[in-house]
Every structure is written in C-alpha cells, then in structure tokens.
Amino acid sequence: MEIEEAKQHFIQSWGTLGSNWGVNRTMAQIHALLLVSNEPISTEDMMEQLQISRGNANMNTRTLIEWGIVTKTHVPGERKEFFQTDKDIWALARQVVKQRRQREIEPMLRVLQEVKDVEGKDKETKEFKELIENIDSFTQKADDLMDKFIRSDEHWFYRQLLKMV
Amino acid sequence: MEIEEAKQHFIQSWGTLGSNWGVNRTMAQIHALLLVSNEPISTEDMMEQLQISRGNANMNTRTLIEWGIVTKTHVPGERKEFFQTDKDIWALARQVVKQRRQREIEPMLRVLQEVKDVEGKDKETKEFKELIENIDSFTQKADDLMDKFIRSDEHWFYRQLLKMV
DNA sequence: TGAAACTTTCAGAAATAATTGAAAGTTGTT
DNA sequence: AACAACTTTCAATTATTTCTGAAAGTTTCA
Structure with a gap:
C-alpha cells in the first residue's frame, strides 16, 4: 500500500469509528485529516481533500475547536487560518x-x-x-x-x- | 416526587444518555422501562407505556436481546412473551x-x-x-x-x- | 385441522441530522 | 474609505435514521 492510499483508508475508518460514538462522520474525518497531515491545513484543504462544502468544513472545525482537540494556527506569509491537532x-x-x-x-x-x-x-x-x-x-x-x-x-x-x- | 413521575423521568434521561452513545432513543427507553419494572413486561406494555408501535417495540427489543442485555421469559398462564433485564x-x-x-x-x-x-x-x-x-x-x-x-x-x-x- | 393469539417483517412515511452555497460579516491592506 | 481576502451564518436541500402499521408468518390448543 502506498502512503496516499493508506491515509485515505485511515481517514475513512476514523470517520466510521466516530459515527459509532455519536460523533458525526465529517467531524471525525477532519480530525483524521489533521492527524495525518504534516503541516497545518486550511479550510480550503479540507474542502478539497474531503470533498465537502465550506460551511460544513467551517462548522465541524469549530466544533472540534470547542471540544479542545483542534487549534488554530497561522502560517507565515499566509493570511488565512490554519488548523492542527495534537498528535499525541x-x-x-x-x-x-x-x-x-x-x-x-x-x-x-x-x-x-x-x-x-x-x-x-x-x-x-x-x-x-x-x-x-x-x-x-x-x-x-x-x-x-x-x-x-x-x-x-x-x-x-x-x-x-x-x-x- | 412520586414514584410514577420518577420512573418517567428516569426513562427519558436514559433515552437521552443512550442517544449520546450511538444507541437509539427507543432502545434505551425500552431498556430503562425494563430496569424500573418489577415484573417482566410484554410488547403490549412497551407499546402502551412508551407510546410506540408494535414494529418498533419488537425490533428494538430484539436488538437488546442480540446485545445480550435483555432476555425473554414466560409468565405462567400467559401465552405471550415477556422480557426482562439484569438489574445488576x-x-x-x-x-x-x-x-x-x-x-x-x-x-x-x-x-x-x-x-x-x-x-x-x-x-x-x-x-x-x-x-x-x-x-x-x-x-x-x-x-x-x-x-x-x-x-x-x-x-x-x-x-x-x-x-x- | 382450523382458527385465535401472538410475533415478525418490511415498504413507505415521518422525524432528525447533516450538508450546501450564497449572502452577510469580519479583518487587514493600500 | 474602499476593496480584497477571508470567515461565519443559516435557510433550504439532501441524506440518514427511525418509526409505523398492516400483512405475512408462527405457535398453540381445542
């Protein structure tokens, strides 16, 4: 298996696991995406990689932030917000x-x-x-x-x- | 608070708790009803007390049985099936x-x-x-x-x- | 065997939850 | 101040889950 396929597979499974635990699928997938990303990612990245709308990405990211498991960051030179999660x-x-x-x-x-x-x-x-x-x-x-x-x-x-x- | 009110309140809360944990509301309520009942109860009882349809009562009871937390019993003289749960x-x-x-x-x-x-x-x-x-x-x-x-x-x-x- | 008593099934309806996308809001820059 | 870049909101839509109820199936017993 190559890396992109593995990441994709992991994101899907994390989504399923989440929905079994009363966490909505997209929210869990965003979290998984952050887990497997080496750099912080933006709303645009989420939209593209998970094929979801801006509103959806925004709302679920916010909930993750409220849960205290995702934080906002900034990337030098970039104006938009980026997000990251604790890999621990x-x-x-x-x-x-x-x-x-x-x-x-x-x-x-x-x-x-x-x-x-x-x-x-x-x-x-x-x-x-x-x-x-x-x-x-x-x-x-x-x-x-x-x-x-x-x-x-x-x-x-x-x-x-x-x-x- | 008197006993019937207390039981009702408990059943509702158990339902809410269940739905937070990926267990559907009715299933959790049936379970709560069995918990607070002194005798085994029938499908009819569930239908009446929880105001649900026969199909719903039957399906959710079956799932509880599959989960191993509810069992069928029989009451002497009665032809229909009764259900009970472990109070431990x-x-x-x-x-x-x-x-x-x-x-x-x-x-x-x-x-x-x-x-x-x-x-x-x-x-x-x-x-x-x-x-x-x-x-x-x-x-x-x-x-x-x-x-x-x-x-x-x-x-x-x-x-x-x-x-x- | 037949028919009443009871249980199960499942297609369609209803309720609930998730998602979209465009408009409104905000922030930063010139 | 005006504009561009970006974020948030939310009414409408879509998807998913749950529930209903009547028909089909099963069991029991006279």
Whole structure:
C-alpha cells in the first residue's frame, strides 16, 4: 500500500469509528485529516481533500475547536487560518474523556439526584430507590476513574494496567 | 416526587444518555422501562407505556436481546412473551463493554494493521507510521483494559480504583 | 385441522441530522 | 474609505435514521 492510499483508508475508518460514538462522520474525518497531515491545513484543504462544502468544513472545525482537540494556527506569509491537532494520542483521549465526562456524567448524576428522593415506603418504591442507588454508585465510580485518567499521563496508565491482575 | 413521575423521568434521561452513545432513543427507553419494572413486561406494555408501535417495540427489543442485555421469559398462564433485564448495573456495564469491544476495537485494530505496512522511507511515511503505531499501541491498551473489566466483578474493580494514586 | 393469539417483517412515511452555497460579516491592506 | 481576502451564518436541500402499521408468518390448543 502506498502512503496516499493508506491515509485515505485511515481517514475513512476514523470517520466510521466516530459515527459509532455519536460523533458525526465529517467531524471525525477532519480530525483524521489533521492527524495525518504534516503541516497545518486550511479550510480550503479540507474542502478539497474531503470533498465537502465550506460551511460544513467551517462548522465541524469549530466544533472540534470547542471540544479542545483542534487549534488554530497561522502560517507565515499566509493570511488565512490554519488548523492542527495534537498528535499525541493520549492527550487526545484525555481531552475526549474530559468532554464526555462533563457532558454526560454530570447531567446523569443530576437526574439520579432528582429522582432519588421519591416518596413512599412501599416495595415498588424501595426497589426503585435501590436501582437508582446502584446506578448512582456505578456512575460515581466511572466518574472517579475518568477523573484519574484525565489527570494521568501515559506511563501512569500503563503502570496501572500492569498492577491489575 | 412520586414514584410514577420518577420512573418517567428516569426513562427519558436514559433515552437521552443512550442517544449520546450511538444507541437509539427507543432502545434505551425500552431498556430503562425494563430496569424500573418489577415484573417482566410484554410488547403490549412497551407499546402502551412508551407510546410506540408494535414494529418498533419488537425490533428494538430484539436488538437488546442480540446485545445480550435483555432476555425473554414466560409468565405462567400467559401465552405471550415477556422480557426482562439484569438489574445488576455492573453486569450490564460488562455486557455493553463486551459488545463495543468486539464491534469497534477489533475492526479498528484490523484497519491499523492494514495501514501499518505502507511502503516508503521518506519523512512523510515515517511520520504516518509513527502515528499509526501510537494509535495501535493505545488501542491495544484500551482493549486490554476492557478485557480485564469484562472478566472482573464489582469488588475487583473497586479495589483497582483504590489502588490507583 | 382450523382458527385465535401472538410475533415478525418490511415498504413507505415521518422525524432528525447533516450538508450546501450564497449572502452577510469580519479583518487587514493600500 | 474602499476593496480584497477571508470567515461565519443559516435557510433550504439532501441524506440518514427511525418509526409505523398492516400483512405475512408462527405457535398453540381445542
């Protein structure tokens, strides 16, 4: 396989992976394109290489920036904006975990809290409370793990893995 | 808040959470309904409580069964099928992780493998190979962690968390 | 066997999400 | 200030996903 074909294949797969995780295909592809590019790339480049419209490129790039995984840069002599992403895959993973934690764990914990003080002493209510209690406990542990991951570095994570039986 | 309201609220939130994770809303709601039900429920029950069609209820229930998180049961004296889910939230999490691992990690590793032996000794190719190598290494570690989680029980997981600094 | 009870399927409809492209907005230069 | 270069916005369109409901299929039992 030659390099251009490989990059293309990678971009496609990254897009598919993204859409499985609730990230839109184009957004994941833009990210993949940035990953495989040696230099920062412009909106024009994205449009050409992914065959997408200016609006689409702009919107999805903005979302990537909001997620904190893409940054704007400038190329000397060029007036337009260029974009780049951190090639450190651990940094990327940390950033994504951080986003999802904030965006999903926190709302979930809030709902569980709201629902927790349901009135009643009957069996049905007790069982419901127990379920909510279990989900809450699980969610908090997941939250704790994510928090540790976000604060960690690659080596820490690797050591933790080794420590596990 | 009284019990029916609380259950309703929970079902809605579970639906939203699901759709953030690439699980369709109805599927997540059916699952939530099973979680909060004290007895197994029938397709009719789902249709009525979630206000959905028979086809929709049937299809999504089937997918939940394929995912291994819902099972069929029978209620004595009743001819129709009933469904139930494991209320153990850890068992549920393990099952979901198992599915996603099989469905996403494996294909990703295959793509990385394909793309890894790209030809060329130039800088561009070298950098690409390095990127792929890093993603591959990360993915394998994630795979390893998932594998450990799948084989674990709640207490094991809790102990691992405590061991982490 | 036949017919009621129940389940599954799937083509079309409806809902939702993603994308386009052109106009409006902004920034920098002369 | 006027213009060119560039970015952003958003209404309209297109694509994708989900849902419906009725017909076909299956099971159970008298």
